[in-house]
Each structure stands twice: as structure tokens, then as C-alpha cells.
Amino acid sequence: MGFSRDLSACGGFLVLLLTLPHLLANDYYISVLILGCLAAMTAVGLNLLIGFAGQISLGHAAFVGLGAYASGLLTTLAGWPVLPAIVCAVALTGAAAWLIGIPTLKLSGHYLAMATLGFGIIVSIVFNEAVDLTGGPSGFVGIPRLEIFGFAFDTDLSYYRLLAALLAVQMLVFQNVIRSRAGRALRAIHTAEAAARCMGVDVAGAKLFVFTLSAGAAGLSGALYAHYLEFVAPSSFGFLHSVQYIVMVVLGGMGNAWGAILGAFFLTALPEFLRAFEDVETVLYGGILILSMMFLPEGLAGGLAKLWGRVRAKRDAGEAGRG
């Protein structure tokens, strides 16, 4: 059922990620790779929600923020060790999603989009206004780096390797969910909710599950972000960031397991490449997005697959010509 293929794909992906830093001329780019991995974690979870189950969340950046602030506050104000703080932050983020999901996912329609939009706004307000706790608009500093059983991930390279491994594991978990009874139920809900229901799928339950899972992934990404930058501020978790996560999923290729990762790395790295074009940076960014959407209807992943097919066809033709 594709497990050995998934396993080798995720293994190959990990090897690729681990090789990347050695191909880069500049150590600065490791930090871009780190941010790419963190964005990918959120995008992969969001892809499960949007691309597979067909439900929209307009507030995923708020879940990332919740994870970041929760773990940041637990380690600074409460003095917790980092690992339990991260676990607690993820649980808290999942619980928040669950509470939002219970009343909204029973109804069909765009209630989840509305509710998550509102949630994002409220979270932003709290981050900005609860100054005593959150430090307000300027955020707060002094969040410790991750240390597990005495091993400190204090260099960018070691932290990047950890994130690469986590992302590969997340992909494997993701694929295992997709290729199961629950995964089929999610995809069924996407295209024919009524039929799914009449095959015995608990539609509200399945939506609640996938929404909670995707928010948990966002919370994990946020907590790992906080313990990397050692600093959080509300401006990293606003509405535009929620939109950007959606763009990562759509641009990468909705419903393509690897698409969200491509989209996340592409959108994270793009501004770095465009930095050379100072004045027209934003215009180029927008233009590239629009062109990709126009010419790659199945996203980057779909485009790459097509390209690969063409290359292979040409190679086969070449071999046939020689033979």
C-alpha cells in the first residue's frame, strides 16, 4: 500500500534536506532553511485540512503564534524546561482548535473560515494588548534555546538537522494518515460530503480531528520558532501570515502531499533572492505568485511532475532513436 515507497521518499527527502547546507556558500542561508522547515510544518498540516479535507482556516498563523507564545512564556515566566513547554504548547494549541471546531464544524458552510478569521484577530489583539504578559507590540526576548537530555541545539546547523528530521517524520505520519480509512474519509468529505456521511463517516468528527491535528502542527512549528529566534512578537502571526500559509498550500499544489513543502520553501526563500532588486521586490514577488498560479494550475508539485514526465519521455525517445 505504498508504505515502502513513502518510507524511501521520506528518507530521500531527509537526505536531501541534510545535504542542502553543504551546498550553500553562506552560513546565513541555514537560517533561511530553518525558517523554510518551520513554515513547511505548518503548511503540511494546513494541506491536510485544505487540500485533502477541503476546509478553510484563515487563522493558522494565530495557532503558530499560540504555540510560540505558550512555549516562550512557559520557559521564561514559569521557568519550565524547553521540551515539556513545547509539548504543553502543542497540546494547548490543539485544545484551542478543538474548542473552536466543536460548534463550527457541526454546521456545513464557511463557518470554520469565519471562526478562524475571528480567532486570528482576537489572538492578535491579546498578543498586542496583554502587555504585562506578552510584552505588547514589541514582543519579548530571552526565550531559551532547545536542550534535550543535556544536548544543546545551540548552533543553527544542529537545530536545522533536528527540524529536518522532524519534518521528514511529520511527512511520514501525514502519508500514513492519508492512506488509511481516516484519510479516505477526509478526501471523501472534500468532494461529496453527503455521500461520505451515508457511508458511515462521522463528518463533524473527522473535520474536528483534522482541524485539531493541523492546528497542533502549527503550534509545534510556532514553539520551535520561538526557541530558535529566542524572541517573539505579534507581527509574525498576523492575518497576512495566515494568508501566506494558504498561498504556500495552494501554490505548492493542493492535495499533493509534497506540494505544501515545496510551497513553503519557495515562498520562504523567494524574498531572499529578490533582495537584490530592492525597489521592485514586492512587485516581483506578487508577479511571480500570479504567474505561478496562472501557469501551474496544479501547483509547483504538479508542474514538477509534468516536467519530469516530459524529460523522461524525451529521454526514452532519445534512447529509442539511438537503439
Next chain:
Amino acid sequence: MADLLQASAVSVRFGGVAALSEADFTVPQGRIASLIGPNGAGKTTLFNAITGMVAAASGSVRLAGRDLTGLPPHLRARAGVVRTFQNLQLFTNMSVLENVMTGAHRRLGYGVLAAVLKLPAYWRGEREAGAIARECLAFVGLSDLADAPAGDLPYGKQRLLEMARALAADPVLLLLDEPAAGLNPRETKALGQLIRRMRDERGVTVALVEHDMDLVMGISDEITVLSFGRVIARGAPGEVQQNPEVVAAYLGGGEE
């Protein structure tokens, strides 16, 4: 023969419109019972009420004596009430085989954790789902299309796929809503044989909504006639055909 399905005095209103008024519909165990009536008579609405997709204002639904009234659709499905749809409802983002495997949802016991950790329960469940799906595809004659995307099938085969998917759920009661709509005469004839085989070889009890009178008269054990949300006749095919009220409803309905 005992009645497997007993829908009693079911009323459904949409705003001010009474789509169903105290409608009774029963299906005897192991038989094919048809529900006919002009367009807009309330046939689909009655199927929706039986499967829990619309809330009935009053009335009750019992399956083999068990009261299903008020249960949500997925729990009725898990009790064995399975249906197909008048306007096709395939999972177009999946292959033909995956569609039918999804039909087996209620028969698979393993959870998400078993899937994530690839526990033996997962492998067992997926092997079972695959075997069920292949067997159901063979039953309706779609084996060679197992790996095709469901949306790519021609219309007639999409109808068969819906039947295979429903069959994979191992229905106790199978509700078919206009399964012959859009089929040519040859396909319709084959469909009639398929429905009969479902009853005879699988012991599935069938409730059928259909406009093709040759099909209905040919395979039904009994027929219930709806008109404007009310049951106006019930009986064996021969009796119903002779019923003057039924003839009037069809002529007055201006539909056939």
C-alpha cells in the same frame, strides 16, 4: 414476510411546503420494494428522511425493529442503511478502487493511531478493504477500471460505481434513488439484473425509486405510489398498475 424497514407517518416540511404528509413506507425483508410517483412527489425526500439527511417533523423510522428516528445519517449508515444518489455523488478526487474502499468505511475497525504506527490492525483492515472493494467491483463488472480516476468514467459506469460503493458497505437495506436515470435501454436492462442479483445472491433488501416503468414493474415485489407527498396506493405491480388513482396521478402529473 416481516418488514425490515418501517417508515411510519413521516412528515417533512420545507418552509410552508409539505413535501411529505404522514407517508408510510415499508420494505419486507429480502425483497425489492419500489417507490414511484410524479416528479416532486417527495420520493427523494422520503429517502432523505429514512437516511436522516432531512429532519422529519413527525413520524418514525425503524430498521428490523430498531428505532432509528433522530439518529444522524452516519449512525444510520452504520446500522446498515446505505443509499445511492439521484444526482451522482462520487468521490472524484479518488480512484475507482478507493471510492469502493471508502464504501467499506463502516466495516473497518482500525483507528488513526493504528494507521500512523502501521500496526497489524492497519494492514489487516486495508487488506480487507481492498478485498471487499475488488470483489464488489467484480460484482458490478468494473474490475478492469479499478485504478482509473472515478471522475473519468463514462456516465453509465459512474452509476455502476455508486452501486459497487454502496455494496461495499454490506447494506442491510439499500436505497437506490433513480439508478437508471440517464442510462440507455441496454444499460437499464443490465441494471435490473444487477439489482436482482443483489437481492438473490447477497440477500440485500432493496428500496427503489425509479421512473423507468418497465424496470420497476419487472423487478419489484411491491410498489408504493406517492403523489404530492401522500401515499395514494400500495400493492403488487399488477394491482398498482390498475389503480385508477395512480393512473390519474400520472396523467394529471403531466410528467410521463
